[in-house]
Each structure stands twice: as structure tokens, then as C-alpha cells.
Amino acid sequence: MPHTIVSQKCEAVAICKDACPVDCIHFSNNRNKKGTNYYIIDFVKCIDCGVCLSVCPVEGAVIPEEREDLQMIK
Numbered sequence: 001m002p003h004t005i006v007s008q009k010c011e012a013v014a015i016c017k018d019a020c021p022v023d024c025i026h027f028s029n030n031r032n033k034k035g036t037n038y039y040i041i042d043f044v045k046c047i048d049c050g051v052c053l054s055v056c057p058v059e060g061a062v063i064p065e066e067r068e069d070l071q072m073i074k
């Protein structure tokens with residue numbers, strides 16, 4: 001099952017983007033309630049390796065399940 005970046009928790013640190021082995025994490029120009037940009041995981045390309053979750057410094061920003069409802073699409 002793909003991982004999800006919770007748009008409202010992500011702070012756009014981007015460590016996950018650089019660490020993802022299949023380059024399926026993309027930047028969003030939109031801002032969340034924290035006032036930061038955020039990143040989005042492409043669920044179709046994600047291979048569920050868990051690297052993004054292990055490198056993210058923001059608690060709760062990455063979760064190991066597909067949650068379309070928590071990830072804004074733009």
C-alpha cells in the first residue's frame with residue numbers, strides 16, 4: 001500500500017523527495033494551514049519502501065497507508 005504525505009502536517013522540508021528511490025514525491029505550490037508548501041506522493045508510482053517515513057523530521061507528516069482524504073491533490 002502506498003504511503004501518504006498528510007498535506008496539513010508537511011512542512012516542505014523535502015528530505016523525503018530527495019530520498020525517494022522512484023522519484024514519486026512532488027512539490028505543491030499550494031499552502032496548507034501551517035502556511036507552508038507541501039509535497040504529494042504519487043500513489044500509482046509509490047513502491048511502499050518506507051524511506052520517506054524514515055527520513056521525515058515532522059511527526060505525523062508521512063503515514064504508511066494510502067489516505068487520499070489526507071493528501072491534497074494540488
Ligand code: SF4
Pocket residue numbers: 005009010011012013014015016017038039055056057058061062
Ligand atoms: S513529508 Fe516530511 S520530509 Fe517530506 S516534505 Fe513533508 S515535512 Fe519534509
Ligand code: SF4
Pocket residue numbers: 002003019020021022023024025041045046047048049050051052053
Ligand atoms: S514509500 Fe518509498 S516509494 Fe513511496 S513515496 Fe515513500 S520513499 Fe517514495
